[in-house]
Amino acid sequence: MASNCPTPPPCPTPAAQVLNREFLEMRCKILELAASLDRLGRGGGSVVDDPRFAKLREAIGLLVESREDRAEQVQLLFSRPYDDDWQRQFNMHAAH
Amino acid sequence: MYYIDPHIHMVSRTTDDYETLAKMGCVAMSEPAFWAGFDRGSVESFRDYFRQLTEFEPKRAAQFGIQHYTWLCINAKEAENVALSREVIAMIPEFLNRPGVLGIGEIGLNKNTRNEATIFMEHLDLAVKFDQQILIHTPHLEDKFQGTRMILDMLCDDSRIDRSRVLVDHVEEHTVRYVLEEGFWAGMTLYPISKCTPQRAADIVEIHGPERLLVNSAGDWGPSKPTAVPDFILEMRRRNHPESLIRKVVYENPLEFFRQSQGFRFVPRDQEESSPVP
Ligand SMILES: [Zn+2]
Numbered sequence A: 001m002a003s004n005c006p007t008p009p010p011c012p013t014p015a016a017q018v019l020n021r022e023f024l025e026m027r028c029k030i031l032e033l034a035a036s037l038d039r040l041g042r043g044g045g046s047v048v049d050d051p052r053f054a055k056l057r058e059a060i061g062l063l064v065e066s067r068e069d070r071a072e073q074v075q076l077l078f079s080r081p082y083d084d085d086w087q088r089q090f091n092m093h094a095a096h
Numbered sequence B: 001m002y003y004i005d006p007h008i009h010m011v012s013r014t015t016d017d018y019e020t021l022a023k024m025g026c027v028a029m030s031e032p033a034f035w036a037g038f039d040r041g042s043v044e045s046f047r048d049y050f051r052q053l054t055e056f057e058p059k060r061a062a063q064f065g066i067q068h069y070t071w072l073c074i075n076a077k078e079a080e081n082v083a084l085s086r087e088v089i090a091m092i093p094e095f096l097n098r099p100g101v102l103g104i105g106e107i108g109l110n111k112n113t114r115n116e117a118t119i120f121m122e123h124l125d126l127a128v129k130f131d132q133q134i135l136i137h138t139p140h141l142e143d144k145f146q147g148t149r150m151i152l153d154m155l156c157d158d159s160r161i162d163r164s165r166v167l168v169d170h171v172e173e174h175t176v177r178y179v180l181e182e183g184f185w186a187g188m189t190l191y192p193i194s195k196c197t198p199q200r201a202a203d204i205v206e207i208h209g210p211e212r213l214l215v216n217s218a219g220d221w222g223p224s225k226p227t228a229v230p231d232f233i234l235e236m237r238r239r240n241h242p243e244s245l246i247r248k249v250v251y252e253n254p255l256e257f258f259r260q261s262q263g264f265r266f267v268p269r270d271q272e273e274s275s276p277v278p
Helices: A015-042 A051-063 A070-077 B015-023 B043-062 B082-094 B114-129 B141-157 B176-181 B198-208 B228-238 B243-258
Strands: B003-005 B026-032 B067-072 B101-108 B133-137 B166-168 B185-189 B213-216
Touching: A051 A070, A070 B141, B003 B228, B003 B243, B015 B026, B015 B043, B026 B043, B026 B101, B026 B133, B026 B243, B043 B067, B043 B082, B082 B114, B101 B114, B114 B133, B114 B141, B141 B166, B141 B176, B176 B185, B176 B198, B198 B213, B198 B228, B213 B228, B213 B243, B228 B243
Parallel strands: B003 B026, B026 B067, B067 B101, B101 B133, B133 B166, B166 B185, B185 B213
Antiparallel strands: none
């Protein structure tokens, strides 16, 4: 079953084809986001000091950067940080 | 196309779901032990659950020609109760030689606490002691990155662990690389709200290649879709990826991983299904 030579990553779909297929869906997602932001603005009170709102603003900024790993960067933005010293902080030791 | 769902919680699903999955080409599935939605009160509750997983579910699946396999543990949420966890870990060996048991899982972290990490390491010990494969749950949302890195630290610190016999599940864009680079298997869970979509799973296959990558539905009692693997197959076809590539991810990869388990007695539908793709 296992072959010795690993299968290479497959060829991605050509950009023009992706745009044809996803244009309306992307437009819809942006529109939903715009309407959500309007809703936040229209509602009573303010969320500008809420750290989640700051994260959302930062994430929207990531989308317009020209890079290939936007999804990964958005994931990291919404992640708690990892500290490689955690085992010492937990007073745990490596088993074997 | 025949496929295998390597992570699905059928105790929470109806018999109608078994029928639907069979019609969609599901020939086998593996069901890790997990949280029931409430904390169980005693070790006896887990003993009954393990009986359900090893006795009742395989029979229900077999009615539709689906081969059902399972993994045993106390999940990360209930691992906060260290005393109960230790009782469950001590009881698990009663079940390890039962037909259809593939190993220890889904163990892991939930909120990345010290108790969870302690019980995770004790499960690793159990797996090593009984030469079992391991299936790992990684946390959701903001805890996933930190929790996955902590899990990899504990696995990589333990020289007794055979990495080719460990599956780290619920990987996403920001965690998949670490899992694959360390030599483990990685599972992508297609889940409506908190995890990955079929489209993003297809992206991850395009970026990282299909080696040691699996796709599952993790269908359970919450908002989830047991037919998520066929959704992934459809998305890959819409992108014109070859059938051989799709089949590798949804059928051959799970077979290759599960075949390392003593308890895996898979019978292919026909001889053609068991031969490698040229
Ligand atoms: Zn699960």
